[in-house]
Amino acid sequence: MGAVSPIIGSIAGDERKRIMDGAYDRSTEDLGNSVGLEHLNLTVPDQQTATLFYIMGLGMTRDPYLMTGLENMWVNVGRSQFHLPIGKPQVVRGHTGLVVPDLDALRQRLDAVGERLSQTRFAYTAHADRVDVTCPWGNLIRCHAPDEAQFGPIVLGMPYIAFDVPEGAADGIARFYREIVGAVARVDAANGTASASVTVGMGQQLVFNEISGELPAYDGHHLQLYVVNFSGPHRQLAARGLVTEESNQHQYRFKEIVDPESGKALYTLEHEIRSITHPLYARPLVNRDPTQTNRAYTPGHDAGRWAKRPGA
Numbered sequence: 001m002g003a004v005s006p007i008i009g010s011i012a013g014d015e016r017k018r019i020m021d022g023a024y025d026r027s028t029e030d031l032g033n034s035v036g037l038e039h040l041n042l043t044v045p046d047q048q049t050a051t052l053f054y055i056m057g058l059g060m061t062r063d064p065y066l067m068t069g070l071e072n073m074w075v076n077v078g079r080s081q082f083h084l085p086i087g088k089p090q091v092v093r094g095h096t097g098l099v100v101p102d103l104d105a106l107r108q109r110l111d112a113v114g115e116r117l118s119q120t121r122f123a124y125t126a127h128a129d130r131v132d133v134t135c136p137w138g139n140l141i142r143c144h145a146p147d148e149a150q151f152g153p154i155v156l157g158m159p160y161i162a163f164d165v166p167e168g169a170a171d172g173i174a175r176f177y178r179e180i181v182g183a184v185a186r187v188d189a190a191n192g193t194a195s196a197s198v199t200v201g202m203g204q205q206l207v208f209n210e211i212s213g214e215l216p217a218y219d220g221h222h223l224q225l226y227v228v229n230f231s232g233p234h235r236q237l238a239a240r241g242l243v244t245e246e247s248n249q250h251q252y253r254f255k256e257i258v259d260p261e262s263g264k265a266l267y268t269l270e271h272e273i274r275s276i277t278h279p280l281y282a283r284p285l286v287n288r289d290p291t292q293t294n295r296a297y298t299p300g301h302d303a304g305r306w307a308k309r310p311g312a
């Protein structure tokens with residue numbers, strides 16, 4: 001019998017047997033170069049309306065430490081954020097997926113803000129396993145109940161953003177993320193249309209769904225990713241003339257997703273790319289329990305949780 005490695009040798013009982021038997025599928029824990037989708041940035045024209053929708057309606061938490069004035073607000077969603085600077089409203093060409101702890105409580109909060117948002121595009125539709133919400137300016141936000149099979153332990157977070165893209169673009173988009181960003185990407189095809197899914201963090205994806213017909217013009221919204229290999233994508237993007245902003249030592253931006261084989265532009269979507277040495281990386285975000293009220297108050301339960309306990 002061969003020698004047991006010192007590391008495995010220090011693990012006792014069933015755990016040791018599972019390792020020795022190769023019972024774990026290690027690949028399910030793999031991430032590619034992108035390790036976090038942190039924020040989606042959408043300009044909004046009116047912070048009071050944004051507060052009603054994102055904080056009172058969706059039940060998210062305004063960042064108490066940064067962007068606390070009237071020009072911008074950061075809204076925490078578990079370990080991700082919406083960034084909402086003041087400006088002409090921007091709308092994602094697709095939809096943003098959120099996980100929220102309790103869909104019934106969400107519906108009650110949305111009903112409570114409905115009247116005050118009645119002159120806007122705000123609306124929602126409840127389904128068995130999700131609530132589709134339209135923000136006051138037309139962004140579709142698909143709110144899911146926690147689901148371990150789909151989202152792991154996350155009970156509050158931003159598991160995906162799904163973009164509508166032109167027919168024929170999905171293969172090249174997946175190649176772009178694989179070969180230039182270094183992310184894990186795959187393409188699924190069904191009914192003649194394809195969809196590219198890119199892993200951008202733990203339980204987080206960017207999804208690119210091919211659709212027929214015209215897309216609205218790109219309006220300048222952006223998202224932000226943290227990458228481990230920071231210089232590699234930059235080198236490739238710079239060689240293609242695709243870097244649009246050298247923000248600082250820890251951040252750059254690009255806007256065009258191109259097919260690395262042909263160089264053809266496939267989709268416009270500004271990405272803010274940060275290194276994991278960026279000072280904001282893994283910053284703890286404050287989340288509250290939006291079911292707390294002054295009239296039905298439970299001491300010690302002000303904080304919201306973004307993940308549930310194992311087995312809970």
Ligand SMILES: [Fe+2]
Nearest residue numbers: 041083224272
């Ligand atoms: Fe940003």
